Amino acid sequence: MPEITTQKRFMRRGVTKFFFLTTLAGLTSGPTRVELTAGTDLSAKISDVEGFALENSPIETPDMATDYTGSIPGEDKAENSALTFYEDQVDDSVETLLPKGAEGYIVILRKGDVPQSKSMDAFPVRVGSRSATYTVAAEPAKFKVSFNITAKPALDLPVPATA
Incomplete structure (x- = not known):
């Protein structure tokens, strides 16, 4: 197996981008550049991130031949997630964008x-x-927005080309 010898490490702060999109034509293909541009870049207002990860609940598979209990992959689940924002004393655009019940997509550009x-x-x-x-x-001053992940997220999508 080839060895990975070089790696450009980075800190997420200042690099990773968070967007809120109200519409997305194809979740499995990811947003187009037009959809991404039409979304709201939340990055500069975020002070903390929780969740936004897909996890698997393994299923135990004991058998009579051994005292070891193995497991197989089970159902996938995304835990509820949250973004904590800095509160703006004058502008309430984030609060207006994300009221209780609002639906959309959190799109994360990790790199x-x-x-x-x-x-x-x-x-x-x-x-x-x-x-x-x-x-x-x-x-x-801060406020926290808790999100329910309503369907299986699409991971490792290609970032769309710029126009």
């Missing part, structure tokens, strides 16, 4: 906007809740 890189994930979502976070600590 940034690098056309043809197979590093784009699309999660069909519904906003489950949106609530302010309160603290007496000296930190920026």
Whole structure:
């Protein structure tokens, strides 16, 4: 097996992009450049990310021939996910975009906007809740938007070419 000898490592902050799209023609093929451009880039307003990962629930397969219990892949599941945003004292565009019940797609460009890189994930979502976070600590005001993942996400999609 060939060895991977060089690797360009990076930090997600400042590179990874998060978009909210209200429409997406084909989840399995991913958004087109037009759909991505029509979406809202949330990246600069996000302070924290939770979830947005596909997990598998293995099924145990014990048998009488051994005292070891093996397993096989079971159902896939995406845990509920959330984005925490900085609250803007004047502008409420994110709150307007993401009210409780809003449906759309969170599209993540993991390695940034690098056309043809197979590093784009699309999660069909519904906003489950949106609530302010309160603290007496000296930190920026924030609010959290919780998302339910409504269908199987499409992972490792190619980032669409630029026009």
